[in-house]
Amino acid sequence: MDAVEIEAPIVGVTVYPDRARVTRLGGTRLAAGEHRIRIAPLPLGLRRDSLRVGxxxxxxxxxxxxxxxxxxRSADRQVSELERRRRALAEDLAEADDAYEIEAERGQFLARLAERAGGTYARALAAGDAAPTDVAAFADSVAGQLTDSRTRRRGLARRRTELTDELAAVERQLQATKGKRKPDRLAAEVTVSVDVDDAELELELTYLVDGARWQPSYDLRLVDETVTLTWFGLVSQDTGEDWPECELQLSTARPAVATAVPELSPWYLDRVRPVPPRVLPATMVGGMPPPPPAPAGAPPATGRAAFAGPPPPMMQASVAEVEQGVAAATYRPARPIAVPADGSAHRATVAVLELPARLDHVTVPLRAPEAHLRATVRNTSAHTLLPGPAAVFHGADFVATTRLPVWAPGEETELALGVDDRLRVERKLGRRSDTRATLGSTRRREVEYRISVANHTPRPATVEVRDQLPVSRDDGVSVREATLVPPPAERTELGELTWRLRLGPGESGEITMGFRVEIAKGVDLAGWRE
Incomplete structure (x- = not known):
């Protein structure tokens, strides 16, 4: 029984985070009886157990x-054209290489000829058998031919460089279509039993393919106290077949440099403990092995941004329709999107959300004298936002990048929106004193810090200031509070202190933090810092 091959173009694609479901639709007319229908070509990455026909x-x-x-060879037209172009360029490059080598040998021949003829003409001139004009004419002829040869070699060298660059560009294009370069293809052969003559059949073929994906990315635009969140879906695939403009859906189902506020870590004080000598194993020969590298911490890099005025009116964005399922959501972009199998990302707008925000500032002057703008935003939409990178804008100005976590409807999250240079922060050591131990007494070290915050913005600002007291891990070292003005709003058992200052435009606030460390006699203090 011969197979009837029909065309079944792609009419729909549902993209998951790590694969895609492709739908093809084709039709034919058949007589009554049993027939085989072939649908081809299909990609090699097709999951055979996922193939369904209706x-x-x-x-x-x-x-x-x-x-x-x-x-x-691959039957894909783009790949065939690129491979034809590559073969033609390779042949042209080989011809240019041959011509260059021939011209180089010609130049070497002329140089050897001139060298040997020089001696012959010298002897002929000495014997009176040649005239000087004959020698000059020969020399001019050889020099002209050598000049022409070297000119042609330079032209051939330029041609070789151009062909090499063109060939490299074609190779890069072929590399981008690696999924379509494999010559073999799959075909689905559907056996049907037709009940009546001249029956019109419409077949729908669906299957899963690997090598496709979509990832979320976001724009966060702060204007006054509203965050406009634009959610994009970045779709890419290298499945081996191009997706034409068709009904594209993005599903959250799974079949089967960031700007951050510095965090405090506990500040421990302890006695100096002697390190016991290490005993070498009997099997070790030579010196000690190198110690493991100590972890190095550094405060995160921060960017500086200036607020911009009100942005111009924004164009309206077409957003996707959403269909909420039991455990996942499916988004349908407003317009069809073609996605070639070259691995490049194609962006579709999923949603544009206007979310209310509470703004304040956070500073950790112990780490850096900077105030970070922070927005506490509630997800008032019906969308569960997936984790992904986000670009942060103040009005029309790009200021930072961050990363959104999974963000459920009704949930609040904190967004770090970059450094606000209009709030000036300073932390200074105001006083430090040490007392020596007398017979049977302890030593004391007392310090006092002053933290000042100035609001140079045109509006009131709430500033959260974080600092810390040291924490003792030895009975011979004790920490006593001396001065905490004003009292902190929050504190933890690990010595972290939090103040909240409310400053009007042009106002300043100050915090005084003092403490005393008592060290028992005979104890050497470890972990101290100014």
Missing amino acids: GRGAATVLGVDVTTHRQA
Whole structure:
């Protein structure tokens, strides 16, 4: 029974985070009886156990087989054209290489000829057998030919460079289409039993393919106290087949440099403990092995940004329709999108959300004299936002990048929006004193810090100031509070202190933090810092 091959173009694609479901639709007319229908070509990355066939018409599907067609070359038109271009460039480059080598040998021949003829002409001139004009004419002829040869070699060298660059560009294009370069293809052979003559059948073929993905990315634009969140879906694929403009859906289902506020770590004080000598194993020969590298911490890099005035009116963005399922959501972009199998990302707008925000500032002057603008935002939409990178804008100005976590409806999250240079922060050591131990007494070290915050913005600002007291881990070292003005709003057992200052435009606030460390006699203090 011969197979009837029909065209079944792609009419829909549902993209998951790590794969895609492709839908093809084709039709034909058949007489009554049993027939085999072939749908090809299909990509090699097709998951055979995911292939499903349905449709409409007076027929019954008896079975579906997936077969492999071996081919000498890829049947994809883009790949075929690129490979033809690569072969032509390779031939041109080989011809240029041959011509360059021939011209080089010609130049060497002329140089040897001139060298040997020089001695012959010298002897002929001495014997009176040659005239000086003959020698000059020969020399001019050889020099002219050498000049022409070297000119041609330079031209051939330029041609070789141009061909090499063109060939490299074609190779890069072929590399981008690596999924389509494999010559072999799959085919679905559907066996049907047709009930009536001249029956019109419509077949729908669906299957899963690997090598496709979509990832979320976001724009966060702060204007006054509203954050406009634009959610994009970045779709890319290298499945081996191009997706034409069709119904594209993005599903959250899974079949089967960031700007951050510095964090405080506990500040421990302890006695100096002697390190016991290390005993070498009997099997070790030579010196000690190198100690493991100590972890190095550094405060995160921060960017500086200036607020901009009100941005111009924004164009309206077309957003996707959403269909909420039990455990996932499916988004349908407003317009069809073509996605070639070259791995490049194609962006579709999923949603644009206007979210209310509470703004304040956070500073950790112990780490850096900077105030970070922070927005506490509630997700008032019905969307569960997936984790992904976000670009932060103040009005029309780009100021930072951050990363959003999973953000459920009704949930609040804190967004770091960059450094606000209009709040000036300073932390200074105001006083330090040490007392020596007398017989049977302890030593004391007392310090006092002053933290000042100035608001140079045109509006009131709430500033959260974080600092810390040291924490003792030894009975011979004790820490006593001396001065905390004003009292902190929050404190933890690990010595972290939090103040909240409310400053009007042009106002300043000051915090005084003092403490005393008592060290028992005979104890050497470890972990101290100014």
